[in-house]
Amino acid sequence: MGDSIKDRTYEAIVIGSGISGGWTAKELTGRGLRTLVLERGRDVRHLKDYPTTNTLPWELPHGGQMPLDIAKANPVVSKCYAYGEATDHFFVKDKEHPYVQEKPFDWIRGYQVGGKSLLWARQTQRWSEYDFDGPARDGFAVDWPIRYKDLAPWYSHAEKFAGIAGDKDGLAALPDGEFLPGFPLNVVEKYFKESVKKNFKNRHVISGRCAHLSEPAPIHLEQGRAQCQNRTLCERGCPFGGYFSSNASTIPWAAKTGKLTLRPQSVVHSIIYDEAKGKATGVRVIDTLSKEEIEYYAPVIFVNAAALNTNLILLNSTSNRFPSGLGNDSGLLGKFVAFHIYRGRVSAEYDGFKDLTTDGRRPTSGYIPRFRNVEKQETDFLRGYAAGFGAYRSRVQNTDGFGMELKQNILNPALGPWKVGSHIMGETIPKETNFVSLDSKKDEWGMPLLRISMDYDGNDEKMIADYFEQMTEMFTKAGFTNIETHDSKQAPGLDIHEMGGVRMGRDPKTSLLNGWNQLHLCKNVYVTDGACMTSTSTQNPSLTYMAFSARSANHAVDELKKGNL
Amino acid sequence: MQRRSALKRLLVVVGGVMVIPACLNNKSEKVSAYPKLALTTDDEATIAAVAETILPAGKSPGAIDTGAHLFALRMINDCSETEVQKSFLQGLKEFNAACEKEHGQAFVRCTLPKQQQIVALLEKADPKTNTGIFYKTLKQYSIRGYLNSKPVLGTILEYKLVPGKYNGSAPILNIIHPA
Numbered sequence: 001m002g003d004s005i006k007d008r009t010y011e012a013i014v015i016g017s018g019i020s021g022g023w024t025a026k027e028l029t030g031r032g033l034r035t036l037v038l039e040r041g042r043d044v045r046h047l048k049d050y051p052t053t054n055t056l057p058w059e060l061p062h063g064g065q066m067p068l069d070i071a072k073a074n075p076v077v078s079k080c081y082a083y084g085e086a087t088d089h090f091f092v093k094d095k096e097h098p099y100v101q102e103k104p105f106d107w108i109r110g111y112q113v114g115g116k117s118l119l120w121a122r123q124t125q126r127w128s129e130y131d132f133d134g135p136a137r138d139g140f141a142v143d144w145p146i147r148y149k150d151l152a153p154w155y156s157h158a159e160k161f162a163g164i165a166g167d168k169d170g171l172a173a174l175p176d177g178e179f180l181p182g183f184p185l186n187v188v189e190k191y192f193k194e195s196v197k198k199n200f201k202n203r204h205v206i207s208g209r210c211a212h213l214s215e216p217a218p219i220h221l222e223q224g225r226a227q228c229q230n231r232t233l234c235e236r237g238c239p240f241g242g243y244f245s246s247n248a249s250t251i252p253w254a255a256k257t258g259k260l261t262l263r264p265q266s267v268v269h270s271i272i273y274d275e276a277k278g279k280a281t282g283v284r285v286i287d288t289l290s291k292e293e294i295e296y297y298a299p300v301i302f303v304n305a306a307a308l309n310t311n312l313i314l315l316n317s318t319s320n321r322f323p324s325g326l327g328n329d330s331g332l333l334g335k336f337v338a339f340h341i342y343r344g345r346v347s348a349e350y351d352g353f354k355d356l357t358t359d360g361r362r363p364t365s366g367y368i369p370r371f372r373n374v375e376k377q378e379t380d381f382l383r384g385y386a387a388g389f390g391a392y393r394s395r396v397q398n399t400d401g402f403g404m405e406l407k408q409n410i411l412n413p414a415l416g417p418w419k420v421g422s423h424i425m426g427e428t429i430p431k432e433t434n435f436v437s438l439d440s441k442k443d444e445w446g447m448p449l450l451r452i453s454m455d456y457d458g459n460d461e462k463m464i465a466d467y468f469e470q471m472t473e474m475f476t477k478a479g480f481t482n483i484e485t486h487d488s489k490q491a492p493g494l495d496i497h498e499m500g501g502v503r504m505g506r507d508p509k510t511s512l513l514n515g516w517n518q519l520h521l522c523k524n525v526y527v528t529d530g531a532c533m534t535s536t537s538t539q540n541p542s543l544t545y546m547a548f549s550a551r552s553a554n555h556a557v558d559e560l561k562k563g564n565l
Numbered sequence: 566m567q568r569r570s571a572l573k574r575l576l577v578v579v580g581g582v583m584v585i586p587a588c589l590n591n592k593s594e595k596v597s598a599y600p601k602l603a604l605t606t607d608d609e610a611t612i613a614a615v616a617e618t619i620l621p622a623g624k625s626p627g628a629i630d631t632g633a634h635l636f637a638l639r640m641i642n643d644c645s646e647t648e649v650q651k652s653f654l655q656g657l658k659e660f661n662a663a664c665e666k667e668h669g670q671a672f673v674r675c676t677l678p679k680q681q682q683i684v685a686l687l688e689k690a691d692p693k694t695n696t697g698i699f700y701k702t703l704k705q706y707s708i709r710g711y712l713n714s715k716p717v718l719g720t721i722l723e724y725k726l727v728p729g730k731y732n733g734s735a736p737i738l739n740i741i742h743p744a
Contacts, residue, residue, distance in 0.1 A: 068646065229728070
């Protein structure tokens with residue numbers, strides 16, 4: 001990188017290379033903009049930097065488990081289901097990047113090119129009209145400045161390129177998209193689907209739509225990706241490019257245009273605001289290796305640093321004009337953050353289909369779209385929940401005794417009953433009392449530590465109780481037995497669906513972003529990651545971030561051309 | 566397989582040193598691979614022999630063939646609480662002493678039927694005692710290492726890194742894996 005300002009000037013800057021940053025970069029470069037993508041972590045190149053992608057189970061020294069001293073030194077990340085011996089290198093360790101838990105919050109992070117897109121659960125359900133209508137109908141947060149119809153074409157755009165497997169289920173509460181063939185439900189899941197359809201009005205069990213190439217289309221082959229092989233070792237990075245990640249898809253696609261400059265090891269300190277011009281002119285970056293401060297310039301800046309870090313950068317972007325953070329005249333920046341409820345699980349057994357089992361693996365399972373309070377308010381809590389649902393044939397591992405009899409037993413485990421399980425994915429209501437702010441302590445790159453203060457509320461507790469009740473009833477009707485409910489009481493954060501703090505809205509007094517994800521008060525800065533979310537609904541949010549990013553990137557190019565930015 | 570494993574057992578008995586599990590498994594791990602346990606070569610030979618009695622080679626490989634006991638030691642060293650490590654070591658010590666006292670020789674030098682007799686007693690040991698913790702911990706991790714090993718998971722159970730299609734309604738195949 002040269003020293004002159006010209007060498008450090010681009011046509012667009014994207015902060016972050018995860019799911020939303022990757023999409024923004026792909027769209028901007030696709031429209032011809034010379035784009036700089038800044039990533040705070042190291043580079044991770046598709047295929048080349050997946051060291052454990054083909055590691056066999058017996059090649060993991062501890063069978064996948066992390067050594068105890070590492071687990072104890074990193075209590076937060078160790079709680080994450082995807083963290084282990086094979087994926088350790090893609091997760092942020094607690095000690096390396098501290099934050100302040102004003103209330104317990106398990107912040108799971110992936111600091112590398114691709115971010116958490118390497119690690120995500122790959123579930124991709126669209127929002128519906130009912131979800132965008134939520135805050136206005138039920139009187140919380142602020143009204144979304146857009147509706148489903150505004151995002152629908154961009155959902156389609158994102159789905160076609162990313163590759164989403166799913167069935168056309170024809171449900172208003174979970175709109176269909178541009179699907180590759182869906183993954184099959186197994187025999188017990190299909191049985192439950194029929195039972196639910198028969199016994200409950202407006203409740204449905206479907207195959208969870210997921211970002212896997214069940215049958216790649218030409219656009220996916222063109223990306224160098226191939227059919228998903230059901231390895232279900234996705235978090236290690238996929239040698240087939242079978243699931244969508246920035247690394248396998250958007251980043252190399254953007255690079256092919258020749259317009260992309262990717263700069264890893266670059267922590268963005270703040271966005272530079274020029275009072276005379278009334279807009280942002282660039283970003284201040286700390287090189288994580290040399291600790292040197294460098295400025296980069298562009299007429300448009302996208303903040304895609306992942307929800308809470310986007311809040312951190314904007315709060316840290318202070319100037320005479322914006323002493324409490326960029327675009328923050330309302331004082332709402334960092335407030336109304338929210339998450340998803342993942343605390344509840346229900347398990348049971350089914351005494352049928354004893355002559356059948358499953359063979360192989362698959363990257364998704366059943367999904368029950370929200371059925372509570374969809375068309376109107378009908379419970380004593382606001383909003384509702386979606387649920388995961390899956391069934392598998394259990395095996396009985398008898399480890400009694402020793403010698404040949406023990407070997408005989410463990411090499412030939414008896415089949416047990418089918419087991420079924422469900423988990424809640426509940427909407428939380430964004431509140432001013434849930435917020436993030438800057439701590440007075442700084443990290444080794446000079447960034448203030450983020451203070452996180454988020455908690456459950458009474459609405460959440462009622463929702464969890466209702467989920468237990470409804471799922472128990474649905475299981476009972478299906479003839480499932482040994483039904484057990486379990487509340488993990490896990491802290492917010494472990495859902496890895498933290499959202500908000502820079503919410504969209506119609507009025508600069510009550511929101512930070514407008515209907516195009518531009519800061520109301522600094523229009524050449526866009527936020528299209530989880531920070532923009534006004535409400536949370538129940539769907540896994542990544543697909544919505546892809547759609548927002550693509551929509552806003554194209555808006556930015558149009559606005560630049562019109563001279564509006 | 567039977568003759569080979571008999572030979573291996575003999576080697577353990579005669580040699581009684583850590584070279585045996587190491588050379589039999591093509592692993593270069595030395596006793597120093599478990600620094601928190603500070604095992605002697607005799608200790609490791611005892612552990613290998615107990616594990617092999619729990620999971621003996623037969624038509625299918627045993628604990629030593631699969632490195633199950635080395636996996637167990639690695640898990641106890643790296644993934645277990647200090648109290649478990651302490652009890653495990655104390656239990657091993659008490660077990661060695663009991664073998665000398667009751668049978669006049671180390672476990673590795675006992676005949677196969679005698680070793681089986683001793684392990685049958687270990688099965689009944691109170692799981693809260695040191696000896697009980699020594700045995701249960703070794704057994705539990707050896708089984709896990711055994712089932713996760715290449716000869717068992719890879720060859721016998723045919724683990725597929727790339728499974729291809731999922732069948733959600735598959736018939737039950739009555740394949741018996743001989744022990």
